[in-house]
Structures are given as C-alpha cells and as structure tokens.
Amino acid sequence: xxxxxxxxxxxxxxxxxxxxxxxxxxxxxxxxxxxxxxxxxxxxxxxxxxxxxxxxxxxxxxxxxxxxxxxxxxxxxxxxxxxxxxxx
Numbered sequence: 001x002x003x004x005x006x007x008x009x010x011x012x013x014x015x016x017x018x019x020x021x022x023x024x025x026x027x028x029x030x031x032x033x034x035x036x037x038x039x040x041x042x043x044x045x046x047x048x049x050x051x052x053x054x055x056x057x058x059x060x061x062x063x064x065x066x067x068x069x070x071x072x073x074x075x076x077x078x079x080x081x082x083x084x085x086x087x088x
Contacts, residue, residue, distance in 0.1 A: 021065045028066075031056045035078055039085045050082055 002008055035053040038046045054075050061071035
C-alpha cells in the first residue's frame with residue numbers, strides 16, 4: 001500500500017472502477033449469451049432479447065468500458081447470427 005495520501009485514494013478509486021467495469025462487462029456478456037441461446041433455440045421473444053443485448057452493449061461502450069468499435073463488432077456478429085438463423 002502506498003504511503004502518500006493521494007496515491008492511496010487513487011488506488012481505492014482504481015479498485016472501485018475495476019469492480020464496476022468488471023460487473024458491466026459481465027452483464028454485457030450475460031445478455032449476449034442469452035441472445036445467442038435465443039437465436040439457437042428459435043425463441044419467440046428473440047427480438048426483445050436482441051434489443052436488450054444491443055442496449056447493454058451500447059451502454060457499456062457509452063461508459064467507456066469497451067471501445068465503440070468493439071461494441072459495433074459485437075452487435076454486428078450478433079445480428080449476423082440472428083439473420084442467418086432467421087433464413088434457415
């Protein structure tokens with residue numbers, strides 16, 4: 001642990017932010033996984049689940065937890081799978 005007071009505060013702030021970021025990433029991954037399962041099973045509520053996943057991905061990117069291009073890539077891949085499943 002550092003000796004300087006401001007550095008101690010920085011360390012605490014970093015830990016709090018890390019926990020918040022990990023929780024947000026975990027939430028995003030959970031929603032993406034739910035959408036993937038809905039795509040594979042042909043769930044009737046697919047559009048609702050997809051919109052929730054896209055919303056969570058956008059919020060995560062907006063907060064700067066993931067890069068905006070990474071968010072776009074995740075959404076694109078998710079929609080691509082949904083489209084392919086709808087055609088099949």
